[in-house]
Amino acid sequence: MPAIPNHLRPRREKIFGPAPGIPLDRNAKVRIMVYAEGYNARYRRKEVRAESLR
Numbered sequence: 001m002p003a004i005p006n007h008l009r010p011r012r013e014k015i016f017g018p019a020p021g022i023p024l025d026r027n028a029k030v031r032i033m034v035y036a037e038g039y040n041a042r043y044r045r046k047e048v049r050a051e052s053l054r
Contacts, residue, residue, distance in 0.1 A: 024032075
């Protein structure tokens with residue numbers, strides 16, 4: 001019996017459902033923002049401006 005391609009197989013139903021949201025306190029929000037700023041400063045690509053493409 002031939003195997004069914006992945007795109008034709010039925011999807012499995014979700015078991016756990018959506019996760020409940022947990023409100024973040026002020027310190028948690030600040031920790032996330034500081035981490036994101038540091039990450040962006042390190043990995044930000046140089047902007048390509050329209051003037052430099054002409």
